Amino acid sequence: MWADIARGEINAANFSLNDKWVPWYNIHKLYAGLRDAYLIAGNDKYLELAERFSHRLILDPLISKENRLTGMHANTQIPKVIGFQRYAEATNNDKWNKASEFFWDAIVDNWTVSIGGNSVYEHLHPPDDFSSMVSSNQGPETCNTYNMLRLSKLLYLADPGNKYMDYYERALYNHILSSKHPEGGYVYFTPMRPRHYRVYSQPHDCFWCCVGSGLENHGKYTEMIYLHDNNGIYVPVTRRWKNGDVITVSLPMKTRIEYLPDGSDWASILHGPVVLAAVTGDDDLDGIFADDGRWAHVAGGPHYPVDSAPLIVSTDRDFSNLIVPTGEKPMTFRIPDLIHYPEGNELTLVPFYEIHEARYMIYWPVITREELDRRVSGRKAEDQ
Numbered sequence: 490m491w492a493d494i495a496r497g498e499i500n501a502a503n504f505s506l507n508d509k510w511v512p513w514y515n516i517h518k519l520y521a522g523l524r525d526a527y528l529i530a531g532n533d534k535y536l537e538l539a540e541r542f543s544h545r546l547i548l549d550p551l552i553s554k555e556n557r558l559t560g561m562h563a564n565t566q567i568p569k570v571i572g573f574q575r576y577a578e579a580t581n582n583d584k585w586n587k588a589s590e591f592f593w594d595a596i597v598d599n600w601t602v603s604i605g606g607n608s609v610y611e612h613l614h615p616p617d618d619f620s621s622m623v624s625s626n627q628g629p630e631t632c633n634t635y636n637m638l639r640l641s642k643l644l645y646l647a648d649p650g651n652k653y654m655d656y657y658e659r660a661l662y663n664h665i666l667s668s669k670h671p672e673g674g675y676v677y678f679t680p681m682r683p684r685h686y687r688v689y690s691q692p693h694d695c696f697w698c699c700v701g702s703g704l705e706n707h708g709k710y711t712e713m714i715y716l717h718d719n720n721g722i723y724v725p726v727t728r729r730w731k732n733g734d735v736i737t738v739s740l741p742m743k744t745r746i747e748y749l750p751d752g753s754d755w756a757s758i759l760h761g762p763v764v765l766a767a768v769t770g771d772d773d774l775d776g777i778f779a780d781d782g783r784w785a786h787v788a789g790g791p792h793y794p795v796d797s798a799p800l801i802v803s804t805d806r807d808f809s810n811l812i813v814p815t816g817e818k819p820m821t822f823r824i825p826d827l828i829h830y831p832e833g834n835e836l837t838l839v840p841f842y843e844i845h846e847a848r849y850m851i852y853w854p855v856i857t858r859e860e861l862d863r864r865v866s867g868r869k870a871e872d873q
């Protein structure tokens with residue numbers, strides 16, 4: 490019948506089409522039935538497989554709120570937990586939902602640096618020791634943050650809480666946005682090591698994991714820009730609305746100092762949710778545009794000594810009041826009275842996501858004036 494109709498042979502009567510009884514009606518019933526079976530009854534075979542795929546070695550400790558994650562490969566675990574949370578959603582499984590929340594808290598509270606990324610050499614270091622984070626050229630991997638955004642979104646939808654969207658914003662604008670070269674390539678590792686740099690993929694030479702997920706990343710900038718339920722969008726405003734009402738939003742952007750989660754004397758500077766960093770130069774950017782080498786995703790150029798890196802000299806751990814806008818460009822700051830960098834250039838703080846093809850400072854060693862004097866006189870004595 491459909492072949493006849495396609496040829497233009499149409500014989501329509503009151504209850505039939507080409508002598509077939511109410512075909513549109515029948516098709517409607519068939520599809521409505523299939524749709525309802527899918528929506529109401531689900532199809533359990535995929536759910537069963539999902540449960541079998543769940544890695545109990547990772548899941549069970551999370552259910553009993555035990556953090557056994559140290560030493561594990563970071564980005565292998567995050568997608569497993571995305572799976573646990575999807576399973577929790579599909580089955581209303583509160584235990585698995587709580588396990589996913591526990592994992593998210595553990596990663597964000599114990600292993601996450603200011604840009605929203607985690608891991609060193611792709612692994613979770615001991616959470617009370619970030620020394621590898623500030624010395625390695627293999628800092629946070631972009632894929633981990635891509636997956637943490639997906640997990641944050643799922644957990645937020647399950648139980649809306651500011652912490653998930655605060656993290657989402659931080660990770661999106663500081664790690665994800667910074668991970669794309671304005672003219673092309675994608676970044677794999679973002680070292681926190683003072684005065685190190687990042688390398689970028691090239692379209693015909695590299696297709697790392699962080700290129701694959703990296704391609705998806707940059708469609709996310711408006712994805713979670715606002716959130717809503719059935720009654721309205723989520724903002725902190727309750728009132729009886731009338732036509733013509735206007736809301737003016739001012740964001741209380743403050744300059745803040747955040748230390749590494751292990752409490753060590755390494756500080757990162759933020760203005761509002763935006764991580765500020767300083768360019769220290771553009772020398773020795775070996776392999777900045779990666780070739781197809783096995784280790785080309787790692788910034789393998791010289792490690793500049795941490796000893797002669799810029800320092801922040803402050804007795805007060807909160808030195809945010811000494812960070813001053815340049816007045817020349819928005820989101821640009823100077824810290825003239827704080828930085829000790831005798832052999833270096835004058836440093837300006839700008840959003841980290843603006844920095845490309847350069848060596849940079851995100852985390853700064855903070856020492857007191859007395860400690861600095863001790864070090865300087867110690868060096869003089871050595872010279873003598």
Ligand SMILES: [Zn+2]
Binds near residue numbers: 631632633699700
């Ligand atoms: Zn990756």
